[in-house]
Amino acid sequence: MGVQSFFVLNKAGGLIMQRSYSDRAPRLTQNDYIHLASTFHSMQLLVRELSPVSNARECGGIARMEATTFRLYAMIAATGVEMFVTCDANPATAPAAGAHDRMADFLKEAYISYTDYVLKNPFYEIDMPIKSEPWDAHLIKIVDKYNRVGS
Amino acid sequence: MTVYCLYIFNRYGECLLYRVYKRTYAPRDPGDEQKNMYGMLFAMRNFCQKMSPAQAAESDGKGLTQREVQAHLQYYVAGNYALHYFETPTGLRFIMTTGTQFTGFDVNQCLRRIHARLYVEYVVSNALYTPGEPIQSALFLEKLDAYVKALPIYE
Amino acid sequence: MARRETGRLSWVAKKQASGAHKRSQSVRGMEAGALPAGVGAGSGAPAGSAGYGAAMAVAAAAPGAQASPTPGSTLNILDQPLARQRGEVSLSAYLLLFCELVAYSRNRVSSVVALEARLAAVGYRVGERALEYVCAKSGKPLPRETRILGILNFVVTNLWRFLFGKNADSLKKVGNSDAEFYIEEVEPLVNTFVSVPKDFGALNCAAFQGGIVHGILSAAGFECEVTTYVRDDSSKPGSAEVTMYYIKFSNEVIQRERRLAG
Numbered sequence: 001m002g003v004q005s006f007f008v009l010n011k012a013g014g015l016i017m018q019r020s021y022s023d024r025a026p027r028l029t030q031n032d033y034i035h036l037a038s039t040f041h042s043m044q045l046l047v048r049e050l051s052p053v054s055n056a057r058e059c060g061g062i063a064r065m066e067a068t069t070f071r072l073y074a075m076i077a078a079t080g081v082e083m084f085v086t087c088d089a090n091p092a093t094a095p096a097a098g099a100h101d102r103m104a105d106f107l108k109e110a111y112i113s114y115t116d117y118v119l120k121n122p123f124y125e126i127d128m129p130i131k132s133e134p135w136d137a138h139l140i141k142i143v144d145k146y147n148r149v150g151s
Numbered sequence: 152m153t154v155y156c157l158y159i160f161n162r163y164g165e166c167l168l169y170r171v172y173k174r175t176y177a178p179r180d181p182g183d184e185q186k187n188m189y190g191m192l193f194a195m196r197n198f199c200q201k202m203s204p205a206q207a208a209e210s211d212g213k214g215l216t217q218r219e220v221q222a223h224l225q226y227y228v229a230g231n232y233a234l235h236y237f238e239t240p241t242g243l244r245f246i247m248t249t250g251t252q253f254t255g256f257d258v259n260q261c262l263r264r265i266h267a268r269l270y271v272e273y274v275v276s277n278a279l280y281t282p283g284e285p286i287q288s289a290l291f292l293e294k295l296d297a298y299v300k301a302l303p304i305y306e
Numbered sequence: 307m308a309r310r311e312t313g314r315l316s317w318v319a320k321k322q323a324s325g326a327h328k329r330s331q332s333v334r335g336m337e338a339g340a341l342p343a344g345v346g347a348g349s350g351a352p353a354g355s356a357g358y359g360a361a362m363a364v365a366a367a368a369p370g371a372q373a374s375p376t377p378g379s380t381l382n383i384l385d386q387p388l389a390r391q392r393g394e395v396s397l398s399a400y401l402l403l404f405c406e407l408v409a410y411s412r413n414r415v416s417s418v419v420a421l422e423a424r425l426a427a428v429g430y431r432v433g434e435r436a437l438e439y440v441c442a443k444s445g446k447p448l449p450r451e452t453r454i455l456g457i458l459n460f461v462v463t464n465l466w467r468f469l470f471g472k473n474a475d476s477l478k479k480v481g482n483s484d485a486e487f488y489i490e491e492v493e494p495l496v497n498t499f500v501s502v503p504k505d506f507g508a509l510n511c512a513a514f515q516g517g518i519v520h521g522i523l524s525a526a527g528f529e530c531e532v533t534t535y536v537r538d539d540s541s542k543p544g545s546a547e548v549t550m551y552y553i554k555f556s557n558e559v560i561q562r563e564r565r566l567a568g
């Protein structure tokens with residue numbers, strides 16, 4: 001699947017976690033990542049405003065975004081925490097069947113591991129940047145699992 | 152699965168065309184919405200450029216242009232609609248909002264055809280059209296509607 | 307008055323009768339053998355709860371009756387049947403509660419050592435009660451352990467399974483000493499999702515589990531000191547950090563042990 005980067009944002013749009021899992025992930029400074037994260041957060045809000053079939057409250061945010069060389073999958077939890085992940089995309093071929101579902105599953109697993117390793121850590125303050133080694137190790141396991149499955 | 156709207160913007164953010172097909176919810180002020188759309192897509196385009204994957208050294212000697220190497224936004228899917236985006240090298244942006252089920256069908260290809268076969272033919276080649284003005288050519292609109300309504304994703 | 311099958315003098319029925327008695331709020335002596343009297347007390351209760359008492363008695367009279375709550379009543383933990391309780395608690399709920407416990411303790415101490423001591427103190431209170439509960443709830447009657455190895459084995463198997471759903475990894479003796487032992491555990495349950503920030507130094511939340519061990523041993527009559535260490539085994543292949551609960555028994559316990567050993 002070629003998972004590249006994984007971002008977690010708090011409900012105010014501030015970046016609380018960012019990890020790169022591939023050489024192909026862009027190499028940016030920490031400031032750049034924070035900037036990108038808040039851009040993404042405001043994009044989420046605007047996307048809902050621009051819905052042609054419903055008002056903003058009823059439209060879910062960005063589910064996935066495809067560019068020529070990468071694909072992005074995002075989810076918003078009920079608490080307002082946003083997570084998005086970028087992965088490789090081959091512009092010549094269409095995404096493999098079930099690729100979208102698989103990445104949606106990846107985000108679900110990542111979110112469940114967030115509720116475990118981050119929210120059950122007594123030393124974590126909500127909405128603050130996350131520093132949890134057990135969570136990092138568990139995320140690497142999840143990324144490996146999804147990288148092994150198909151293209 | 153259907154087509155909701157079509158927009159054409161120029162590089163300065165001016166909306167040259169806003170065509171409604173099957174849209175069910177319209178905002179009170181379309182001008183406002185167009186500004187939001189242009190601004191958001193501008194930010195999204197920059198986001199994609201920044202997030203573009205770092206290219207490993209090309210070992211097969213394929214010379215890729217700068218434009219080919221960078222990531223260009225193609226579409227995004229939100230909760231209840233999808234938005235397809237195509238930008239020409241001149242900064243012209245073609246945007247189509249559709250329903251969420253379009254797997255197997257390349258809507259970007261449609262936008263490219265609209266640009267190449269309809270816009271270039273009937274608007275650019277139109278001697279009476281000044282670039283930068285809203286498109287009012289009846290011939291163009293007629294051909295455009297016929298094309299869109301003939302698309303397999305249009306119901 | 308409901309007829310009871312006297313052949314089935316089940317513990318359950320007795321408890322239910324005493325429960326009905328409690329709720330009827332009449333003070334009557336309940337002798338162990340006075341079962342029909344107990345039933346009579348239930349159905350002869352004041353009008354307000356007569357229906358309840360009769361219902362309980364009827365329910366008890368049915369063969370193999372289980373304590374089924376009647377509408378509007380809440381069952382006391384002592385009224386619940388003993389046998390075959392799964393005893394499972396959601397891990398998420400438990401760990402979230404532990405999270406709050408640590409945060410609560412953190413607000414009331416001023417040093418890392420004091421925080422560990424406070425967690426151990428809370429664990430002590432848990433341990434005291436855990437021993438009573440496990441002994442009361444076990445299906446077969448458990449012998450009271452009087453020897454050190456006996457109680458330690460009991461802790462490592464029965465109590466660990468009751469508290470954490472698994473056995474502790476190992477129980478070892480320190481050198482030749484009779485008084486010092488340690489229990490090893492690779493992954494203490496409370497540390498499953500904990501990541502200690504650098505400025506807390508060597509804090510180990512498994513001090514809570516160490517406190518539980520301390521409480522159990524004290525309640526069983528074995529005075530001791532328990533401290534929690536982490537041994538870093540990363541040099542040995544296949545093992546990571548191991549948490550050790552180091553137990554040092556007091557002199558009286560050692561002397562008693564020697565006397566019993568003969």
